[in-house]
Amino acid sequence: MSKPLESDHGAQVGPGPAISRAEVQLRAQGLRLTPVRRRTLEILLEASGAIGAYDVLARLAADGFGSQPPVAYRALDFLVEHGLAHRLRRINAFTACSHPGETHHAAFLICRICRRVDELHAGHLRQMLVQDAHAAGFAVERTSLEASGLCADCQGQDVSDEGVE
Amino acid sequence: MSKPLESDHGAQVGPGPAISRAEVQLRAQGLRLTPVRRRTLEILLEASGAIGAYDVLARLAADGFGSQPPVAYRALDFLVEHGLAHRLRRINAFTACSHPGETHHAAFLICRICRRVDELHAGHLRQMLVQDAHAAGFAVERTSLEASGLCADCQGQDVSDEGVE
DNA sequence: AATTGACATGTAATAATATTACCATTAAAT
DNA sequence: ATTTAATGGTAATATTATTACATGTCAATT
Ligand SMILES: [Zn+2]
Ligand SMILES: [Zn+2]
Ligand SMILES: [Zn+2]
Ligand SMILES: [Zn+2]
Numbered sequence: 001m002s003k004p005l006e007s008d009h010g011a012q013v014g015p016g017p018a019i020s021r022a023e024v025q026l027r028a029q030g031l032r033l034t035p036v037r038r039r040t041l042e043i044l045l046e047a048s049g050a051i052g053a054y055d056v057l058a059r060l061a062a063d064g065f066g067s068q069p070p071v072a073y074r075a076l077d078f079l080v081e082h083g084l085a086h087r088l089r090r091i092n093a094f095t096a097c098s099h100p101g102e103t104h105h106a107a108f109l110i111c112r113i114c115r116r117v118d119e120l121h122a123g124h125l126r127q128m129l130v131q132d133a134h135a136a137g138f139a140v141e142r143t144s145l146e147a148s149g150l151c152a153d154c155q156g157q158d159v160s161d162e163g164v165e
Numbered sequence: 166m167s168k169p170l171e172s173d174h175g176a177q178v179g180p181g182p183a184i185s186r187a188e189v190q191l192r193a194q195g196l197r198l199t200p201v202r203r204r205t206l207e208i209l210l211e212a213s214g215a216i217g218a219y220d221v222l223a224r225l226a227a228d229g230f231g232s233q234p235p236v237a238y239r240a241l242d243f244l245v246e247h248g249l250a251h252r253l254r255r256i257n258a259f260t261a262c263s264h265p266g267e268t269h270h271a272a273f274l275i276c277r278i279c280r281r282v283d284e285l286h287a288g289h290l291r292q293m294l295v296q297d298a299h300a301a302g303f304a305v306e307r308t309s310l311e312a313s314g315l316c317a318d319c320q321g322q323d324v325s326d327e328g329v330e
Numbered sequence: 331a332a333t334t335g336a337c338a339t340g341t342a343a344t345a346a347t348a349t350t351a352c353c354a355t356t357a358a359a360t
Numbered sequence: 361a362t363t364t365a366a367t368g369g370t371a372a373t374a375t376t377a378t379t380a381c382a383t384g385t386c387a388a389t390t
Contacts, residue, residue, distance in 0.1 A: 068341055133274050143312045147294055148308075149304045197367090218346095218348080233369070238349080
């Protein structure tokens with residue numbers, strides 16, 4: 001209902017390059033990076049790691065956007081749908097895409113301590129899976145290729161993985 | 166109409182071979198296939214496809230076991246932990262392992278229509294991912310390799326995949 | 331300018347999935 | 361028999377996600 005005021009989240013210097021590029025890319029497809037969507041993308045980009053839909057929602061609400069789950073899920077789904085973000089099923093969270101614009105299939109390395117995500121190009125992995133599936137008579141539509149473990153920074157913290165999946 | 170000596174979940178004829186093997190395997194590891202766990206495994210084996218924890222729970226409760234979520238989650242976690250079942254993160258569901266006993270890394274082909282699951286051996290896929298991760302300084306602990314799409318039976322039913330992930 | 335229609339946003343309510351905490355019971359070990 | 365660890369039960373709560381419906385925005389057409 002309310003029109004969000006000038007965002008103070010480092011906005012004085014204008015939108016980051018990632019945001020600008022996203023806008024250009026979307027306009028070229030006849031799509032719009034509306035305020036909620038733009039702010040949602042900013043939130044993902046500002047985050048140090050993957051974040052959950054409800055974390056995104058809380059930030060959106062704090063910025064004057066709607067406070068009900070569909071507000072966040074719609075924006076997140078839009079970004080995922082159009083290649084600007086990814087959904088991580090292992091941890092029910094979202095992260096900004098590292099290679100927006102490029103058509104790509106990715107695999108994700110998710111640190112279980114800091115939740116930072118590294119996005120690998122995984123066209124070859126996916127292709128193998130698609131072919132194995134095809135040999136089994138299965139027509140692949142979507143894939144999830146995700147690993148959890150420890151990022152370089154978090155290794156050597158001797159944190160047990162007992163009970164972690 | 167009914168075969169009087171055969172019970173509804175096949176109990177009169179003794180446990181299925183999968184159950185017997187599971188029991189042997191667990192005992193060899195000093196673990197127990199308790200009644201809830203056994204019934205949970207049976208439920209997964211009887212299911213035609215992946216099923217959710219709450220579906221499992223409802224069946225357990227109907228058989229006289231506890232009716233609260235931890236009853237199902239504990240049994241499912243135990244089975245997953247010991248290689249008798251798998252958790253499918255794309256659809257928040259569980260399925261009996263097709264290759265119990267064998268140490269293996271699998272990829273899963275999940276039909277979005279009938280929810281049947283095909284389990285592929287994916288040691289090579291996983292190894293590639295682990296190596297790519299290692300090259301990026303990431304130490305993999307767990308992986309999820311899942312695809313959704315259409316199984317052989319469900320192809321040709323011209324069911325749109327719009328809005329499906 | 332008014333009408334239309336597609337898209338976008340907002341809310342309330344509810345559904346679906348999962349965990350924590352605590353206690354009782356049972357099986358194993360001493 | 362006593363102790364201990366593992367298991368199972370329940371209540372309460374947390375977390376994640378969807379449905380349904382009303383309102384608002386905007387650009388194309390009349
Ligand atoms: Zn990406
Ligand atoms: Zn880390
Ligand atoms: Zn398996
Ligand atoms: Zn199918």
